[in-house]
Amino acid sequence: MVLSIAAVKNLELTLEDVGKGENMISAKSIGRLSLYRRLLISLKTRGEENVHSHKLASLGGVSPAQVRRDIMAVGYSGSPARGYSIDELVECIGRIIDHPEGQNVALVGVGHLGRAVLNYFRGRRPKLRVRAAFDNDINKTNRVLHGYRAHPVTQLAEIIKREKITVGIVCVPKEAAQDVANNLVDAGCRGILNFAPIPLRVPPGVYVEDIDITMSLEKVAYFARETAKEEEKTE
Amino acid sequence: MVLSIAAVKNLELTLEDVGKGENMISAKSIGRLSLYRRLLISLKTRGEENVHSHKLASLGGVSPAQVRRDIMAVGYSGSPARGYSIDELVECIGRIIDHPEGQNVALVGVGHLGRAVLNYFRGRRPKLRVRAAFDNDINKTNRVLHGYRAHPVTQLAEIIKREKITVGIVCVPKEAAQDVANNLVDAGCRGILNFAPIPLRVPPGVYVEDIDITMSLEKVAYFARETAKEEEKTE
DNA sequence: TAGTTACTGTGAATTATGTAACGTTGTGAA
DNA sequence: TTCACAACGTTACATAATTCACAGTAACTA
Ligand SMILES: NC(=O)c1ccc[n+]([C@@H]2O[C@H](COP(=O)([O-])OP(=O)(O)OC[C@H]3O[C@@H](n4cnc5c(N)ncnc54)[C@H](O)[C@@H]3O)[C@@H](O)[C@H]2O)c1
Ligand SMILES: NC(=O)c1ccc[n+]([C@@H]2O[C@H](COP(=O)([O-])OP(=O)(O)OC[C@H]3O[C@@H](n4cnc5c(N)ncnc54)[C@H](O)[C@@H]3O)[C@@H](O)[C@H]2O)c1
Numbered sequence: 001m002v003l004s005i006a007a008v009k010n011l012e013l014t015l016e017d018v019g020k021g022e023n024m025i026s027a028k029s030i031g032r033l034s035l036y037r038r039l040l041i042s043l044k045t046r047g048e049e050n051v052h053s054h055k056l057a058s059l060g061g062v063s064p065a066q067v068r069r070d071i072m073a074v075g076y077s078g079s080p081a082r083g084y085s086i087d088e089l090v091e092c093i094g095r096i097i098d099h100p101e102g103q104n105v106a107l108v109g110v111g112h113l114g115r116a117v118l119n120y121f122r123g124r125r126p127k128l129r130v131r132a133a134f135d136n137d138i139n140k141t142n143r144v145l146h147g148y149r150a151h152p153v154t155q156l157a158e159i160i161k162r163e164k165i166t167v168g169i170v171c172v173p174k175e176a177a178q179d180v181a182n183n184l185v186d187a188g189c190r191g192i193l194n195f196a197p198i199p200l201r202v203p204p205g206v207y208v209e210d211i212d213i214t215m216s217l218e219k220v221a222y223f224a225r226e227t228a229k230e231e232e233k234t235e
Numbered sequence: 236m237v238l239s240i241a242a243v244k245n246l247e248l249t250l251e252d253v254g255k256g257e258n259m260i261s262a263k264s265i266g267r268l269s270l271y272r273r274l275l276i277s278l279k280t281r282g283e284e285n286v287h288s289h290k291l292a293s294l295g296g297v298s299p300a301q302v303r304r305d306i307m308a309v310g311y312s313g314s315p316a317r318g319y320s321i322d323e324l325v326e327c328i329g330r331i332i333d334h335p336e337g338q339n340v341a342l343v344g345v346g347h348l349g350r351a352v353l354n355y356f357r358g359r360r361p362k363l364r365v366r367a368a369f370d371n372d373i374n375k376t377n378r379v380l381h382g383y384r385a386h387p388v389t390q391l392a393e394i395i396k397r398e399k400i401t402v403g404i405v406c407v408p409k410e411a412a413q414d415v416a417n418n419l420v421d422a423g424c425r426g427i428l429n430f431a432p433i434p435l436r437v438p439p440g441v442y443v444e445d446i447d448i449t450m451s452l453e454k455v456a457y458f459a460r461e462t463a464k465e466e467e468k469t470e
Numbered sequence: 471t472a473g474t475t476a477c478t479g480t481g482a483a484t485t486a487t488g489t490a491a492c493g494t495t496g497t498g499a500a
Numbered sequence: 501t502t503c504a505c506a507a508c509g510t511t512a513c514a515t516a517a518t519t520c521a522c523a524g525t526a527a528c529t530a
Contacts, residue, residue, distance in 0.1 A: 024461065027454055028517075034453040038432060052477070061434035065519055068478065080477040081527040097457050105452075112351035117448065119347050125449075128456055166459050169452070191459025193452055197273060199296035207458035209451050213352065214360075216444050217340075217404070217428050218269040219262055221363055222332050223442035224401050224426025226259060263487075287507065299507090300489055307509065315507045316497045 025073050030097060032070050035060050037093045040086050052083035094127075102127040104165040106189070108180050109172035110135040110150045113195055117169060119146040131163045136176075153180075160187035170194045181208075260308050265332060267305050270295050272328045275321050287318035329362075337362040339400040341424070343415050344407035345370040345385045348430055352404060354381040366398045371411075388415075395422035405429045416443075 025033075039059045043051055053071075057064040071084065076092040078084035105121075107114055110133050121130050133150045135141050141152045151159060159165075168184035170177055170192060177196035184192060191207045194200050197215070200208050260268075274294045278286060288306075292299040306319065311327040313319035340356075342349055345368050356365050368385045370376050376387045386394060394400075403419035405412050405427060412431035419427060426442045429435050432450070435443050 026517080027458065030454050030457050031447075031450050034450045035432075035434075035447070038449070054477090059434070061436075063519065064477095065521095066517095069480085069518080072479065078478060079527085080479095080525050081475090083477070097453055099456070099460055103456050103459070105456075112354050113348075116347035116351045120448070121452075128452065166463075167452070167456050189459070190463045191455035193448075193455045197270075199270075199294070201296075205462050207455060207462050209455045209458075211446060211448065211451055212266075212270070213355070213428075213446065214273070215266050215269045216446055217356075217363065217402070218332055219265050220426040220428045220442060220444045221334070221338050221340075221402050222265050223262065223444075224338070224424070225334055227440050227442050228401075228425045261487080289507085298489065300491095301487095303508065304488085304510090313508060314497085315495050315505095315509095318507070 023073070025096070029070050029073055032060065032062065032066070033074065033093050033097055036067070036070070037090055037097075040090050040093075044086050044090070048086060050082045050085055051089075053078075055083075098127040102129060103167055104129050104131040104163050105167040105169065106130070106132045106134065106156075106160055106163075106165045106184070107148075107169040107171060108134045108153065108156070108184070109170065109176075110137075110140050110145055110148075111171060114169075114171035115146055117171065118148050122147050128167075130169075131165055132159050134159075153183075156183050157187040160184070160189065165189065167191045167193070170196055170200070172196060174198045260331070264305050264308055267295065267297065267301070268309065268328050268332055271302070271305065272325055272332075275325050275328075279321050279325070283321060285317045285320055286324075288313075290318075333362040337364060338402055339364050339366040339398050340402040340404060341365070341367045341369065341391075341395055341398075341400045341419070342383075342404040342406060343369045343388065343391070343419070344405065344411075345372075345375050345380055345383075346406060349404075349406035350381055352406065353383050357382050363402075365404075366400055367394050369394075388418075391418050392422040395419070395424065400424065402426045402428070405431055405435070407431060409433045 036056055039056060040051065043059075053067040054064040057067045060067070071078070071089065074092045074096045076084070076089055078089075105128060107118055107130060110118065114133070114135075118130065118133060121128070130148065133145070133148045134153045134156050135150045136153045138152070141150045143150065165187075166189055168181075168189040168191070170180055170184075172180050174196045177194065177198055178200060181192055181194070181200045181202060185202055185206055190205065192200065192202065192209070194208055194210045195213070197212050199210060202208055271291055274291060275286065278294075288302040289299040292302045295302070306313070306324065309327050309331045311319070311324055313324075340363060342353055342365060345353065349368070349370075353365065353368060356363070365383065368380070368383045369388045369391050370385045371388045373387070376385045378385065400422075401424055403416075403424040403426070405415055405419075407415050409431045412429065412433055413435060416427055416429070416435045416437060420437055420441055425440065427435065427437065427444070429443055429445045430448070432447050434445060437443055
């Protein structure tokens with residue numbers, strides 16, 4: 001049986017529409033889009049107006065085809081001759097990854113790492129506001145650290161609800177991480193960035209991203225040896 | 236520690252497999268193995284001697300089949316009835332991801348994040364020793380911070396060669412990151428853990444792992460909205 | 471205006487990664 | 501001892517991610 005091109009196209013379209021959350025972009029793509037946006041803004045400050053996929057690919061350490069595919073996902077189209085308009089592309093990426101009214105963030109565990117993160121995000125992203133910090137150490141609470149006042153964890157639920165916080169950052173020791181995560185979710189958080197070196201259990205509908213520094217360092221150490229070995233053999 | 240006959244067999248098998256180097260273990264598997272090892276050690280301190288794949292899977296947030304396949308990659312075999320011996324499995328994972336004599340690590344950029352990382356790894360991993368820290372700010376160098384003395388970056392090449400350092404951690408601002416990476420590679424580093432929010436260019440044979448906290452936070456914020464939306468629709 | 475060129479957009483092919491299935495095996499019970 | 505069974509090891513399969521390849525096109529040239 002031979003189908004016309006139009007028929008095939010229609011079939012695919014209907015299948016797509018019937019499928020689940022129609023155009024749900026993968027976590028990997030979202031991550032790269034966030035990277036592209038930073039690179040684009042950096043290019044813009046250097047006076048560039050347009051950029052080609054291979055330029056962005058080279059800056060981002062990915063393939064040009066990957067860049068084009070990711071950009072396709074946000075629904076933006078460039079011009080074959082001029083490439084992508086930096087302004088428009090930044091705008092389109094923002095339309096996908098930013099919430100129009102912005103989102104509020106809370107950080108729990110104002111230790112070494114927590115303070116570094118607080119300091120870094122202070123006033124940096126207007127659409128992603130760190131609105132509260134918490135700790136259970138009375139020496140750290142009710143003082144202003146890096147421009148943020150750390151509240152006692154006992155007030156966590158109350159403040160998260162009041163400030164409409166939907167994203168939590170977990171910087172507490174691993175023994176406390178699951179409890180903190182449970183409290184964050186109960187209070188209304190739907191996304192957690194977890195620095196504690198254990199996977200968190202959360203109900204469906206809550207997204208967790210783990211940053212496991214120890215694991216990453218062990219990976220680097222392993223491949224520092226292995227890729228070096230591979231190189232030797234080809235010499 | 237008493238090794239069974241099975242463990243000795245495993246040792247022989249892994250030595251054979253490592254020698255070839257053609258079927259290299261994926262970065263994802265290495266990462267999970269690092270996680271399994273931590274979980275196993277934690278189980279051991281609670282008095283457990285053996286563990287089944289589904290138990291480890293549940294703790295690690297992965298599927299039992301995944302656990303079995305990762306463990307297959309290190310060349311260890313468990314018993315159908317008792318599962319895996321925790322001691323032996325930790326030993327076999329270490330044989331893959333640790334260097335027998337250990338590896339030396341340097342950290343560049345003793346700012347907020349760099350100090351948090353230094354503090355965290357102090358005396359934690361005997362096979363992964365942070366041997367030197369560097370900064371270009373004279374207010375931070377030649378003082379002892381978190382048990383480490385920070386050297387001026389001008390001494391980077393010399394000290395890295397002298398201390399036989401093969402792994403570098405980059406915690407400097409993004410403007411300086413590529414220069415620092417170049418110096419690390421020139422001095423002999425073959426692996427870099429990069430916290431600066433730009434991809435580093437390195438020659439082949441050098442492995443880079445990026446930890447992009449901003450990107451991760453934006454991902455969390457995005458999926459905090461999107462997965463919540465999906466949930467609503469199914470209600 | 472027609473030709474040239476270099477880039478985009480996108481289906482198809484390829485590769486990586488994860489899951490399911492199932493024969494195998496060691497252990498404990500009858 | 502033999503059987504039943506639960507969990508392993510491995511292969512086959514399924515899905516996700518990435519790259520390839522090329523048609524289509526806007527600018528630029530002469
Ligand atoms: N710093 C690093 O480089 C690094 C590397 C890998 C993993 N981590 C992980 O990140 C987390 C934080 O690391 P850190 O170096 O900042 O540790 P830290 O000890 O400096 O800070 C932990 C903070 O959490 C607070 N805390 C403890 N229990 C709490 C609770 N129940 N509720 C609220 N606050 C609580 C403590 O008071 C402290 O301020 C840990 O889980 C650690 O394993 C850190
Ligand atoms: N802290 C965070 O949460 C966070 C989040 C995302 C990204 N980062 C990235 O991590 C890196 C470090 O962040 P931070 O918060 O520690 O910043 P920081 O400013 O506190 O520390 C940077 C340190 O690097 C040193 N430095 C600058 N140039 C140098 C050079 N050429 N050679 C050696 N040392 C040099 C500075 O003296 C300073 O001590 C930055 O690239 C930042 O973008 C940090």
